[in-house]
Amino acid sequence: xxxxxxxxxxxxxxxxxxxxxxxxxxxxxxxxxxxxxxxxxxxxxxxxxxxxxxxxxxxxxxxxxxxxxxxxxxxxxxxxxxxxxxxxxxxxxxxxxxxxxxxxxxxxxxxxxxxxxxxxxxxxxxxxxxxxxxxxxxxxxxxxxxxxxxxxxxxxxxxxxxxxxxxxxxxxxxxxxxxxxxxxxxxxxxxxxxxxxxxxxxxxxxxxxxxxxxxxxxxxxxxxxxxxxxxxxxxxxxxxxxxxxxxxxxxxxxxxxxxxxxxxxxxxxxxxxxxxxxxxxxxxxxxxxxxxxxxxxxxxxxxxxxxxxxxxxxxxxxxxxx
Amino acid sequence: xxxxxxxxxxxxxxxxxxxxxxxxxxxxxxxxxxxxxxxxxxxxxxxxxxxxxxxxxxxxxxxxxxxxxxxxxxxxxxxxxxxxxxxxxxxxxxxxxxxxxxxxxxxxxxxxxxxxxxxxxxxxxxxxxxxxxxxxxxxxxxxxxxxxxxxxxxxxxxxxxxxxxxxxxxxxxxxxxxxxxxxxxxxxxxxxxxxxxxxxxxxxxxxxxxxxxxxxxxxxxxxxxxxxxxxxxxxxxxxxxxxxxxxxxxxxxxxxxxxxxxxxxxxxxxxxxxxxxxxxxxxxxxxxxxxxxxx
Amino acid sequence: xxxxxxxxxxxxxxxxxxxxxxxxxxxxxxxxxxxxxxxxxxxxxxxxxxxxxxxxxxxxxxxxxxxxxxxxxxxxxxxxxxxxxxxxxxxxxxxxxxxxxxxxxxxxxxxxxxxxxxxxxxxxxxxxxxxxxxxxxxxxxxxxxxxxxxxxxxxxxxxxxxxxxxxxxxxxxxxxxxxxxxxxxxxxxxxxxxxxxxxxxxxxxxxxxxxxxxxxxxxxxxxxxxxxxxxxxxxxxxxxxxxxxxxxxxxxxxxxxxxxxxxxxxxxxxxxxxxxxxxxxxxxxxxxxxxxxxxxxxxxxxxxxxxxxxxxxxxxxxxxxxxxxxxxxxxxxxxxxxxxxxxxxxxx
Numbered sequence: 001x002x003x004x005x006x007x008x009x010x011x012x013x014x015x016x017x018x019x020x021x022x023x024x025x026x027x028x029x030x031x032x033x034x035x036x037x038x039x040x041x042x043x044x045x046x047x048x049x050x051x052x053x054x055x056x057x058x059x060x061x062x063x064x065x066x067x068x069x070x071x072x073x074x075x076x077x078x079x080x081x082x083x084x085x086x087x088x089x090x091x092x093x094x095x096x097x098x099x100x101x102x103x104x105x106x107x108x109x110x111x112x113x114x115x116x117x118x119x120x121x122x123x124x125x126x127x128x129x130x131x132x133x134x135x136x137x138x139x140x141x142x143x144x145x146x147x148x149x150x151x152x153x154x155x156x157x158x159x160x161x162x163x164x165x166x167x168x169x170x171x172x173x174x175x176x177x178x179x180x181x182x183x184x185x186x187x188x189x190x191x192x193x194x195x196x197x198x199x200x201x202x203x204x205x206x207x208x209x210x211x212x213x214x215x216x217x218x219x220x221x222x223x224x225x226x227x228x229x230x231x232x233x234x235x236x237x238x239x240x241x242x243x244x245x246x247x248x249x250x251x252x253x254x255x256x257x258x259x260x261x262x263x264x265x266x267x268x269x270x271x272x273x274x275x276x277x278x279x280x281x282x283x284x285x286x287x288x289x290x291x292x293x294x295x296x297x298x299x300x301x302x303x304x305x306x307x308x309x310x311x312x313x314x315x316x317x318x319x320x321x322x
Numbered sequence: 323x324x325x326x327x328x329x330x331x332x333x334x335x336x337x338x339x340x341x342x343x344x345x346x347x348x349x350x351x352x353x354x355x356x357x358x359x360x361x362x363x364x365x366x367x368x369x370x371x372x373x374x375x376x377x378x379x380x381x382x383x384x385x386x387x388x389x390x391x392x393x394x395x396x397x398x399x400x401x402x403x404x405x406x407x408x409x410x411x412x413x414x415x416x417x418x419x420x421x422x423x424x425x426x427x428x429x430x431x432x433x434x435x436x437x438x439x440x441x442x443x444x445x446x447x448x449x450x451x452x453x454x455x456x457x458x459x460x461x462x463x464x465x466x467x468x469x470x471x472x473x474x475x476x477x478x479x480x481x482x483x484x485x486x487x488x489x490x491x492x493x494x495x496x497x498x499x500x501x502x503x504x505x506x507x508x509x510x511x512x513x514x515x516x517x518x519x520x521x522x523x524x525x526x527x528x529x530x531x532x533x534x535x536x537x538x539x540x541x542x543x544x545x546x547x548x549x550x551x552x553x554x555x556x557x558x559x560x561x562x563x564x565x566x567x568x569x570x571x572x573x574x575x576x577x578x579x580x581x582x583x584x585x586x587x588x589x590x591x592x593x594x595x596x597x598x599x600x601x602x603x604x605x606x607x608x609x610x611x612x613x614x615x616x617x
Numbered sequence: 618x619x620x621x622x623x624x625x626x627x628x629x630x631x632x633x634x635x636x637x638x639x640x641x642x643x644x645x646x647x648x649x650x651x652x653x654x655x656x657x658x659x660x661x662x663x664x665x666x667x668x669x670x671x672x673x674x675x676x677x678x679x680x681x682x683x684x685x686x687x688x689x690x691x692x693x694x695x696x697x698x699x700x701x702x703x704x705x706x707x708x709x710x711x712x713x714x715x716x717x718x719x720x721x722x723x724x725x726x727x728x729x730x731x732x733x734x735x736x737x738x739x740x741x742x743x744x745x746x747x748x749x750x751x752x753x754x755x756x757x758x759x760x761x762x763x764x765x766x767x768x769x770x771x772x773x774x775x776x777x778x779x780x781x782x783x784x785x786x787x788x789x790x791x792x793x794x795x796x797x798x799x800x801x802x803x804x805x806x807x808x809x810x811x812x813x814x815x816x817x818x819x820x821x822x823x824x825x826x827x828x829x830x831x832x833x834x835x836x837x838x839x840x841x842x843x844x845x846x847x848x849x850x851x852x853x854x855x856x857x858x859x860x861x862x863x864x865x866x867x868x869x870x871x872x873x874x875x876x877x878x879x880x881x882x883x884x885x886x887x888x889x890x891x892x893x894x895x896x897x898x899x900x901x902x903x904x905x906x907x908x909x910x911x912x913x914x915x916x917x918x919x920x921x922x923x924x925x926x927x928x929x930x931x932x933x934x935x936x937x938x939x940x941x942x943x944x945x946x947x948x949x950x951x952x953x954x955x956x957x958x959x960x961x962x963x964x965x
Contacts (some may be wrong), residue, residue, distance in 0.1 A: 043819035043820065043821065043822075044790075044819055050924075051510075056515060056774055058511055058514055058515060080518070082517040082518075083517060085514075085515055085517040086516070086517055087517065088515075089516075090511070090512070090515045091509075092508040092511070092512065094508055097507045097508045097509065098507075098508035098509050098511075098512055099509055099512075100513075100527050100530075100531065101531065102530045102531060111513070111516060111518070112516055115516050115517060142953075151907055151908075152677075153907065162512065162516075163515075168518060181676035181677050181846065181885065181908075182676065182846065182848075182887060182890045182891060183676065183890045183903055183904040184903070184907075185888060185890065185903075186889075186890035186891070186902070186903030186904075187891075187902040187903040189892070189901055190900075190901055190903060208819065208820065210820070210894065211891065211892040211894045212892055214892065214894055214897045215892035215893075215894075215897055215901070234897055235543070235897065238894070238897070248821055249820060249821060251824075252820040252821045252823065252824035252851065253820060253849065253894060254823075254824075254827075254847060254849025254850045254853050255849050255852065255894060256848035256849045256851070256852050256876070256888065256891055257852055257876065257964075258852055258872055258873055258876045258877055260852060265826070266824075266825065266828070267821050271789070274794070278531045306383060312820075
């Protein structure tokens with residue numbers, strides 16, 4: 001039996017709004033092995049970032065169970081949770097807003113270093129900061145630079161170094177490359193992969209970019225309106241997508257090749273509202289295969305083949321038949 | 323060794339370039355530069371006047387020279403007791419500036435933490451703080467100051483306190499507003515992810531990044547405080563008359579305003595110029611510190 | 618190597634006059650402030666035929682948006698200064714037009730679609746009014762006719778005409794971008810400039826908008842300059858491609874030229890930086906280093922410091938244009954050496 005670093009069960013986050021309850025994350029469950037990467041993909045507003053933040057209780061989940069190394073984080077009090085956060089870190093999307101503009105590179109990374117409590121004197125801290133800067137590929141001379149003097153790629157490296165400084169086991173990457181130019185994006189993706197290989201990190205990688213998620217993840221969870229619609233190992237998901245939404249998503253990726261554009265699945269309509277959703281398949285109103293079964297009740301996530309889960313009333317049967 | 327030097331050089335260059343940027347934008351604003359020049363002179367005068375101005379010139383009465391119009395000997399003329407109005411006005415700088423600065427420091431010390439707490443925590447705490455602030459700002463500040471002075475007694479310190487407390491709501495509002503924008507920045511979330519405590523986050527990350535609007539507010543409020551203090555003195559509940567505070571000078575002069583209007587004109591001008599200088603510097607600072615206007 | 622090598626150096630002059638809707642010659646735009654000069658666009662020339670879509674690709678700061686603004690003569694001045702060049706739209710030079718002529722041209726001859734649909738619509742007017750307003754500004758018609766036209770436009774972009782009475786906040790992001798497109802197309806412009814029109818949208822919505830634009834191009838024969846950083850989008854909708862780097866066009870050709878017979882090292886680097894969706898194990902080969910500071914562009918090739926093929930000469934001397942065919946050229950002097958080629962293989 002595999003050792004799970006993180007096990008999330010029935011995670012829910014509802015926000016109270018003027019119009020009713022917004023189901024941002026609605027009954028998400030997943031497990032993550034040590035040293036692996038789980039990719040969470042979905043479009044804006046599907047709850048992927050909220051899920052990431054809920055896992056470390058930066059946003060307080062409404063209900064659910066978050067087992068980290070067997071311990072339920074939901075049961076910890078405020079102080080215990082602060083201590084537990086050093087095992088889980090987060091890297092943000094926007095390298096402009098994720099760094100305090102008044103802190104130098106040294107000050108920013110040192111904040112993380114001090115959390116470990118291992119480095120006491122200023123000299124020790126500085127030495128450790130320099131080590132971390134080297135790990136993420138920042139030149140030593142930048143140690144006292146301010147964020148506004150650096151470009152997006154370098155700022156993102158500082159954010160990564162700050163997260164590494166705490167010596168976490170799990171790193172949540174929330175769209176870490178979306179704000180970067182392609183040539184810089186590739187540099188950061190390679191860095192994250194190397195770090196995982198060398199230091200054995202486990203990642204939750206949140207993104208809307210399917211090409212990126214495919215490149216970096218072992219498993220992928222596709223989210224739609226707060227729910228997981230499909231979950232499978234990356235290769236399986238891209239080779240054999242089952243859920244109509246996953247299929248549409250995959251077919252919508254623009255591929256940088258002449259004449260590569262394949263038969264595109266056109267989605268009709270718009271994403272329905274996540275406020276007090278009816279008990280029906282959330283995708284039913286945009287789906288071309290919708291039938292009565294879809295409107296009866298929200299289909300649960302079921303395993304259609306080993307490790308391949310789908311929440312669809314129409315397709316699992318067909319998948320099983322074929 | 324050489325590495326250390328290089329690092330030091332880079333730091334110096336970094337902070338220097340940021341400050342130089344602000345200074346360059348400030349310098350471009352001619353009004354602000356003029357205001358600052360006036361303020362520097364006023365502050366120098368106010369801080370040192372005790373040392374070089376003979377007391378006799380300020381309080382010494384000379385009834386033979388009473389109520390003289392401005393002349394080469396008495397630039398601003400003399401009052402009903404024959405005291406030189408120019409020197410009394412110059413000496414008044416000390417009081418007006420001191421009251422302005424101390425009052426504003428008092429209001430900032432109370433208002434900024436309240437605003438920070440309200441903005442950061444939100445919810446019930448915010449509602450309570452902001453409603454109290456609303457109530458306070460609904461009372462005319464002069465009335466409130468009168469009330470405070472009459473309860474606590476008529477001393478300079480109490481006057482500062484009264485003027486300061488009346489200006490607290492503005493600081494609370496400004497601070498809360500800028501905390502609200504800063505607290506949603508991802509670096510605040512990052513600090514929480516590192517397991518930092520709330521007070522640490524407020525003092526280390528939030529307040530330093532709210533500094534610009536607070537500095538601007540402070541400068542502008544000093545002007546307001548000087549006016550409030552003068553008004554109170556003018557109404558006869560501020561500094562007592564023999565002390566040459568500008569508002570008190572106005573009160574003393576108003577009896578003779580029909581024939582000797584200069585007795586009110588010059589202290590009034592002093593107040594106006596000082597307030598104008600603070601406002602011009604405040605506006606200049608706002609433009610120089612606001613990154614949105616950068617370039 | 619190539620018999621085109623010594624021919625005219627300026628590609629815009631090649632297809633002389635005739636059916637070019639847009640012709641840019643030697644355009645240079647700088648942003649001059651007190652203490653520095655940003656060399657945003659440096660001596661670029663390009664042309665666009667009727668009914669063609671030209672893709673302008675490049676990373677942040679490559680000068681794409683500045684080029685588009687220059688076509689509308691909307692470069693903010695100060696600090697923007699158009700140093701030299703001419704921009705002929707349908708034979709008339711926009712840079713020499715009077716303010717009145719410009720107002721006539723913008724919106725009726727040339728339209729632009731911006732990246733963020735959220736900010737390009739006025740929240741206090743209905744979308745129907747906003748389209749009608751743009752029609753009335755440029756065409757001589759009554760309000761009723763303009764509104765009728767507005768409803769037609771909405772239908773054209775796939776929004777039911779009843780929704781003309783609704784306000785922008787009642788539309789989703791993708792729908793808003795459709796409205797923006799409807800406004801841009803309301804006066805039947807000859808030239809449409811699209812500045813990252815789908816970047817703010819989700820992939821499935823982006824796919825819908827791209828399909829819509831292709832469909833409209835077929836229907837209305839509109840010519841477009843399409844600015845994006847996404848090579849995937851270029852492959853889907855463009856006929857020709859110009860790759861920009863540090864304010865210069867470093868490679869230009871038909872879609873097949875640039876994608877299948879890539880010649881410039883930078884273009885190659887861009888392709889190598891993209892994750893391959895068909896092979897998740899393929900290693901990414903990012904371009905090392907950073908874009909040069911646009912206030913301190915090197916004398917020679919701006920890409921040389923990051924280029925694996927660069928020689929000392931590349932760093933010091935300005936690059937020459939090298940032509941491979943009537944349509945395809947690069948700005949790279951290494952091709953003067955016989956036998957020089959980059960690693961990326963040609964796709965036939």
